[in-house]
Structures are given as structure tokens and as C-alpha cells.
Amino acid sequence: MxxxxxxxxxxxxxxxxxxQAVVTTWVIIxxxxxxxxxxxDACR
Amino acid sequence: MSGHxxxxxxxxxxxxxxxxxxxxxxxxxxxTMQVKPGPYRSFIRTLLVFVFVTNxxxxxxxxxxxxARLETNAALALLVFLAVIWFGIRVGGIGGYLKTFxxxxxxxxxxxxxxxxxxxxxxFVRLFGNVMSGVFLIGVVMSLAGLFVPxxxxxxxxxTDAVQPYIFAVLAMVFIARCSPRLGxxxxxxxx
Numbered sequence: 001m002x003x004x005x006x007x008x009x010x011x012x013x014x015x016x017x018x019x020q021a022v023v024t025t026w027v028i029i030x031x032x033x034x035x036x037x038x039x040x041d042a043c044r
Numbered sequence: 045m046s047g048h049x050x051x052x053x054x055x056x057x058x059x060x061x062x063x064x065x066x067x068x069x070x071x072x073x074x075x076t077m078q079v080k081p082g083p084y085r086s087f088i089r090t091l092l093v094f095v096f097v098t099n100x101x102x103x104x105x106x107x108x109x110x111x112a113r114l115e116t117n118a119a120l121a122l123l124v125f126l127a128v129i130w131f132g133i134r135v136g137g138i139g140g141y142l143k144t145f146x147x148x149x150x151x152x153x154x155x156x157x158x159x160x161x162x163x164x165x166x167x168f169v170r171l172f173g174n175v176m177s178g179v180f181l182i183g184v185v186m187s188l189a190g191l192f193v194p195x196x197x198x199x200x201x202x203x204t205d206a207v208q209p210y211i212f213a214v215l216a217m218v219f220i221a222r223c224s225p226r227l228g229x230x231x232x233x234x235x236x
Contacts, residue, residue: 004176007113021113028098028110042058 065089076214077221083134084220087127091120092213099175099205109205112176114168121168124216128160132223140225160223167215174208 007019055063069089073081081088095111102109110116132141145156178201185194 004112004180005114007115019113019115021108021110021116024101024107025098025110025116028094028101032093032097039058039062042056 072214073217076217079221084131084217088213088217091124091216092209095120095171095209095212096206099208100202102179102201102205108179109175111171111208112179114172117168117172120171120212121164124167124219125160125164127216128219128223131220132225134224136225141223144223144225163215163219167212167219171208171212174204178204 007021009017010020010023011018051059066085066089069092070081070085073079073084073088077084098109098111098116100109101107102112129141132144135141136144145153145160147156178197182194182197182201185197
């Protein structure tokens, strides 16, 4: 089991390492944005 | 519903469900900060929904909730730290905001300053500890016992994960109100 304090690096954006948790966060933000747009449209 | 002027007067099921969420958060802001929720609702609601969804991302097999990692929680706590300064200055001006550090007396300035930093740390370590411990415990139990043994623990973890966003948002509201003179909560508790 991985240490909860270590983060798995997926790739680098220039010199900045991007961790798996960050990518998951981006996906969640995109999904929430999409859901918000759908709900807003449904309420019109 | 805030910010949407073209909503029909007879709400659909979706609109009714969203309005329940919006009204609940609004009444929570009003009860905690003792102020009209207008300027705060976007920030607090976003925090609440984001932390809730990230915590419950654990339901998807193979996904570790981002809130079980320090960096996500640190970023959220940094947002709260900046929001405290932003709303504090917006409500009381720079002078009013700085004066909040001198309550209840001048002698408290160093302690209040230190507290403004340490409480941000406690905010993200609390969320990290609660979510990470759930993920870790389920991992350990799953590796020791069979496939179905961790299910009650997972249910308990989901409950904890649902409570944490509320705690995070309420603490964010208290921190903002603590540094915003002229808000009801501040007047009631921190003014001489």
C-alpha cells in the first residue's frame, strides 16, 4: 500500500509535476461544470 | 434561486431539487454568519459541493478521493485563507480588517496573526486525516479480510465523508466572519 503522504506523479507540465490527485480533481471539476450547465438548461 | 432571472414560477423536479440545496446552504450561511448570504453563497456552496463530490469519488472503483491527499486539501485551505482576507477587506476595508487582529485587545495581535495561519493548517489536516484514514482503513481491512468484510466500514466512511464537507464549509464561514467586522457573528462574539 502506498504511503498516504506520497503522491503518484502522472506527467510533467513543463517543469511542474502533475500528481494523480490533481488530474482526478480536474476531472471532477469538469464533471461538476457539465452537471451545472445541464441543470441550468433543465431549469430554463 | 439566486442569479437566475428566467426561472419558471412552477418549478420542475430538477429545479425544485436544486432550490432545496440552494435554500439549505443559504439558511446555513445566515444561521452561522448572521448575515445575508448573497456575497458568500457562491464560495461556500462551491466548497461544500466540491468537497462532497471529491470525498464520494471513493465510490468509483480504483479512484482514490483527491481529498485523501495533502495537496488538494492544502489548495482548498489556501482558498479559504485568501477568502478570509478578501471578504474581511471587502466588509471592513483594510483598516477594519487589520483591527480584527486587535480583538479583544492589542496584546492579542501576535496570537491572532499566528492563529490566522495555524487555523488554515488545522483546516486541511482535519479534512486530510478524516478522508485518508477511511481510505487507509478500508485498504488494510480489505487486504486482511475478504471482499465483503469492509462493506460496513465503507458505509461508515461514506457517512464521515458526507459530514466533512459540512464541517469544512462551516469552519470557512466562521473564519470569514471572524475577520469581517460588521457581520452579526463578529459583533456578537468579538467586539468589546
